[in-house]
Amino acid sequence: MSKTLLSIGNLKVYYYTNRGVVRAVDNVSLTVSSREMVGLVGESGSGKSTLGYAIVRLLPPQGRIVGGKIVLDGKNLLELSEAEIRKVRGKEVGMVFQDPLTSLDPLQKVGDQLIETILEHLNVSKKEAYKMAAEALMEVGLPPDRLNSYPHQLSGGQRQRVMIALATALKPKLIIADEPTTALDVIVQDRIMDLLVSLKEELKTSIILITHDISLAAERADKIAVMYAGHLYEYAPSDEIVSKPLHPYTQGLIQSIPDVFVRKEIKEIKGNPPDLANPPSGCRFHPRCPYAIEKCAKEEPPIVNVGKERYVKCWLYT
Amino acid sequence: MVELEVSSLKKYFPVQKSFIERLLTRKKQFIRAVDGISFKIFNGQVFSLVGESGCGKTTTGRLVVRLEKPDEGKIVFEDKDITFAKEKELRPLRRKMQIIFQDPYASLNPRMRIGDTIAEPLIVHGIADKKEAKEEALKMLENVGLTPAHMFYKLLPHQLSGGQRQRVAIARAMILKPKFIVADEPVSMIDVSLRTSILKLIMKFKTLYNLSILFITHDLAVARLISDTIAVMYLGKIVEVASTEELIDNPxxxxxxxxxxxxxxxxxxxxxxxxLKGEIANPINPPSGCRLHPRCPFAKSICSQEEPKLISYGNNHYVACHFPLLGKG
Known part of the structure; x- marks a missing residue:
């Protein structure tokens, strides 16, 4: 058994907007083992990105963590001071964002951004930092002379490689990748995912892959956590999620997506995702669920362990 | 029956240069967005154009409904050559050919009630008066699943979700009972759990009106689901066309x-x-010969010298490659 790297317990992240309180992440618990890739899957508004950013406490001003704990390697990140959490970001937890064009500084050379990150966290000379930056670029498959390029001189795939170099330069224990390939074409996406998987092995790090694409997560991640409307509804090894999904939402999701290699009947999930300022009572999926019973509208189901590393939050399994 | 036939279609866009660059160079540069493509779409069939961003698939879609003017080639719609037809000649044909765009946030007028948006084409084409148009629009709202129709009629686009907006765009395109539509990535901005219902809606109208569809997508899984034929584009060229099953089982x-x-x-x-090595090449100066040759693991010297033609390998399977991967599944 590998050891637990990250443990999230009963996390609540709410947004205080002028439309009311949006309960974007509500009572979510999740553990990530070391050297494991976890796919955090959900639609827009499911809370998957909020959960990802809450781990390093990077939330927009209206967002607040109102309860729960986030323990990384024995340290509760929610108890750290602002200065301490800043040291965790980058050094212990690397971030890869969806759109590298907006997350890289357009006026700074790629090399300078890498060197700045390294100098911020490590007590090394400029010369050493330069050497490390060049190595980090080679690590992601870019020639070291790209240190002198500006982001606009790179293609989308190359920019995402630079983002990954920034996230991995300090050899973090955990990488949070938020839709890292959504802006890219499939062939480039495939290369970038190959890179992430190989870096995971090489740096012995864990990765949380936030994505709307359950096929992508199923192919690359060891485990999949399915989120819907701020709740985590199922957490299981990837192959089991695909071959035997338990939660009606997971089942619906798998039945609703077309697949390139299998001609299958696709079925839609009825209805629309809820408004999180005013979520449905009980299980938040109940208005769309084909198996909903009276209890589902009244009481929120607990998340239960239903087998080795399998968790599901549904009254059908209690 | 052939609904739409396109032959040797070309569209080059001039490259915008800064003032200084214009002073320094006299040579005009062009992006070869669509560079000599031919295909046919049969009545009641779905033809998908698949490829990565920048391959020219969207430009092709805009050309065939004449939102862009082609440079060369021929577009024949229902036996009528519309390649260089003037706006006045096109107007009666626009009833029969419609387009659904990718971004339902940009394609609807934000200040118009969605019911009026749907009714507008009927009035513009002089098919119905205001009252009749409103009735038709209400029926259409029902048809695309935006019910209660009376309530939805009065809403503005910002009050709808992305999926609902795309339903409005489909309703507006369908109210004229077209024969042919271009659907340009109609589900790529829609959430996964709602994509299926939008695709099913398009297919419902396909059966209802015996529509022919040019479906543009980057997503092969979606293309597989809905098309009869798939064509793959790379840098302005069609590199392979076959029936859906054939293309996926035997590329x-x-x-x-x-x-x-x-x-x-x-x-x-x-x-x-x-x-493939490297990344997609620049469409301003595409590689000589086969445009894939600098990236292709099977390229030989002929590939950089001679452009491969799209030739048949039986079973209505066409490939433009000097060394096609035969029988390697």
Missing amino acids: MHPYTKALLSSVPSLFRRKREKVI
Whole structure:
């Protein structure tokens, strides 16, 4: 058994907007083992990105963590001071964002951004930092002379490689990748995912892959956590999620997506995702669920362990 | 019956240069967005154009409904040559050919009630008066699942979700009972759980009106689901065309194979990868010969010298490659 790297317990992240309180992440618990890739899957508004950013406490001003704990390697990140959490970001937890064009500084050379990150966290000379930056670029498959390029001189795939170099330069224990390939074409996406998987092995790090694409997560991640409307509804090894999904939402999701290699009947999930300022009572999926019973509208189901590393939050399994 | 036939279609866009660059160079540069493509769409069939961003698929879609003017080639719609037809000649044809755009946030007038948006084409084409148009629009709202129709009629686009807006765009395109539509990535901005219902809606109208559809997508899984024929584009050229099953089970062009081996799947049986070197080339100065040759693992010297023609390998399967991957599944 590998050891637990990250443990999230009963996390609540709410947004205080002028439309009311949006309960974007509500009572979510999740553990990530070391050297494991976890796919955090959900639609827009499911809370998957909020959960990802809450781990390093990077939330927009209206967002607040109102309860729960986030323990990384024995340290509760929610108890750290602002200065301490800043040291965790980058050094212990690397971030890869969806759109590298907006997350890289357009006026700074790629090399300078890498060197700045390294100098911020490590007590090394400029010369050493330069050497490390060049190595980090080679690590992601870019020639070291790209240190002198500006982001606009790179293609989308190359920019995402630079983002990954920034996230991995300090050899973090955990990488949070938020839709890292959504802006890219499939062939480039495939290369970038190959890179992430190989870096995971090489740096012995864990990765949380936030994505709307359950096929992508199923192919690359060891485990999949399915989120819907701020709740985590199922957490299981990837192959089991695909071959035997338990939660009606997971089942619906798998039945609703077309697949390139299998001609299958696709079925839609009825209805629309809820408004999180005013979520449905009980299980938040109940208005769309084909198996909903009276209890589902009244009481929120607990998340239960239903087998080795399998968790599901549904009254059908209690 | 052939609904739409396109032959040797070309569209080059001039490259915008800064003032100084214009002073320094006299040579005009062009992006070769669509560079000599031919295809046919049969009555009641779905023809998908698949490729990566910048391959020219969207430009092709805009050309065939004449939102862009072609440079060369021929577009024949219902036996009428519309390649260089003037706006006045096109107007009566616009009733029969409609387009659904990718972004339902940009394609609807934000200040118009959605019911009026749907009714407008009927009034513009002089088919109905205001009252009749409103009735038709209400029926259409029902048809696309926006009910109660009376309530939805009065809403503005910002009050709707992305999926609902795309339903409005479909309703507006369908109210004229067209014969042919271009659907340009109609589900790529829609949430996964709602995509299926939008695709099903398009297919419902396909059956209802015996529509022919040019479906533009980057997503091979979606293309597989809805098309009869798939054409793969790379840098302004069609590199392979075949019936859907044939193309997916038996891809012959290295590019098609590379695309297929990159698509994530829940049910992949084997993963035999074709890895292309580098990245997509610049459409301003595309590579000589076969445009894929600098990236292709199977390229030989002829590939950089001579452009391969799209030729038939039987079973209505056409490939433009000097060394197609025959019988390698």
